[in-house]
Amino acid sequence: MTEEVWAKLEPLLPPRSEHPLGCHNPRVPDRKAMEAILLVLRTGMQWQALKATGICHPSSAYRRFREWTEAGVFREFWRLGFVAYEQRCPTEAPSARVRETRSTDAQDENVTSVLTSPKPHTWITPQVGHFLPYG
Template identity: 40%
Template structure:
């Protein structure tokens, strides 16, 4: 890390200003107040420390002032249940749209396997990892690789089963005058999505499918547009906690996944606005 550069898990004032209004208000009981609740911003720094470093919750250093690993885990769970990470992702997409940083001319979809060390829901034998237990993360991005939506399934699920659910998961993105934008003009995908049935479903929602055909020679040219989703998976894997699924509970891993997508959007927004 360069001298003077801020640690990535330290929440900046600008990012905190966007997150704080989304957090649920927890009232302290007057009759049994108990121990004072740790500051939300410090706990969020602890959550980001685990996300960036991949450290187990129980080994989170208390001297950093982020609270115990269990406190951070509970707060991550509660905020995920309250929809904080999804709303953060949607609000950042709206800011990117307002800044003209989203390209809706095309979207790209793909899936990526990740090993699930402890099993749990939404896992299965991975066909690309000697049938070891794993999960598959599905991602749809706009033309520049900015994540629009993500989902988690078992490692043995076919990519095409998440085609329409991912399209439907793209939120209505506001930020400009007129109706919110939700559908790209075209959708690019590899041979794993080559089914005429799903092509018809994609066309039915007003999107032109551009999907490689099975049996066709390599060099179709789709890679010129599809590489951005691979880049987005690489950015997600930059968060060490997302390189391997350590969580038994699927909702905790999905919370990290959505938070990771939101942080990628935040970086793109800072780049687009020069802040």
């Protein structure tokens, strides 16, 4: 993960809470946990496969993933990136394409099926091939 990405992600993380007993193993650094999480999300590998990478233990990464998901970290990071992209390329942004599709008859069968999917949490933008968070 680049310094630029980490500089944008780190402020979104919730404050750490100390272990109630204070005597357990030290917590994995946030950056290491985030690198492990992003590796799993990027590659689709199983959490248990993190053992072979040595980045951090799978249970630490998954626990932090759940904690940060509940805190809205990934949703906010996605939103910030999406806003920056729309500001940089307003006519090429996926939302511009969706607006355009909705305002005309859908020519592309794939776009129609995506926009009318019975599972909106699995919408994919055909133009960029990424999942759009929903909700």
